[in-house]
Amino acid sequence: AGHLLHFPFRCQFVFQFAHELVHILSGYYLNQKNDHKWLEEVMCEVGSLFTLRAIGSMWERFPPVQGGRQYAKNFASYAEDRIRADRESGIVEGPAALFVRENLDDLGASPVRSRRIQVCAAIELLPLFETNPAACWRAVTMLNRWRNPRMLLWRRHARSRAESG
Numbered sequence: 071a072g073h074l075l076h077f078p079f080r081c082q083f084v085f086q087f088a089h090e091l092v093h094i095l096s097g098y099y100l101n102q103k104n105d106h107k108w109l110e111e112v113m114c115e116v117g118s119l120f121t122l123r124a125i126g127s128m129w130e131r132f133p134p135v136q137g138g139r140q141y142a143k144n145f146a147s148y149a150e151d152r153i154r155a156d157r158e159s160g161i162v163e164g165p166a167a168l169f170v171r172e173n174l175d176d177l178g179a180s181p182v183r184s185r186r187i188q189v190c191a192a193i194e195l196l197p198l199f200e201t202n203p204a205a206c207w208r209a210v211t212m213l214n215r216w217r218n219p220r221m222l223l224w225r226r227h228a229r230s231r232a233e234s235g
Contacts (some may be wrong), residue, residue: 080141081148084125085118092117092210101214108188113210115192122149122200153196156189 092114126146133139173187199206 077117080213081122081145084122084145085152088118088121096210099214100135106213108184110213111185112191113213115189116195116199117210119149119153119192119196120203122146123196123200127177140231153193156186157192159186204214215225 093110096110096113097118098110126142126144126149129138129142129145130218133142195206
């Protein structure tokens with residue numbers, strides 16, 4: 071089991087744990103119908119990337135264990151590698167916000183295509199969460215309590231980014 075604590079396994083565990091934690095934070099259990107599962111998955115992807123980058127930054131400044139600073143860059147690199155791979159996948163042409171806006175109706179149709187759109191949306195939202203984490207994560211806690219989550223911040227954010235880009 072000791073080999074599971076080495077990189078890249080540690081980064082993968084952090085990524086997946088953060089993903090599952092956001093499901094809990096979003097109150098997935100409050101909406102079993104969950105007609106907006108795609109949006110919850112976007113938030114989970116944001117949470118995973120956010121957590122990896124935050125741990126990388128924190129461990130660089132305040133390593134929790136002796137030698138921890140040497141691992142800090144691995145967390146951030148793992149997140150950046152995932153972001154780069156998704157951007158280079160070729161599915162998105164042009165501004166990401168515009169792409170997501172144009173493909174919102176496909177989010178429930180095809181799991182593979184939907185996953186790509188979700189990741190694209192998460193990458194687009196990540197800077198917003200990093201700039202104002204308290205407000206954004208508070209909004210996520212309301213995700214499964216809102217009547218129509220498709221009218222959430224994402225639509226406004228995507229529209230404003232598309233119009234300005």
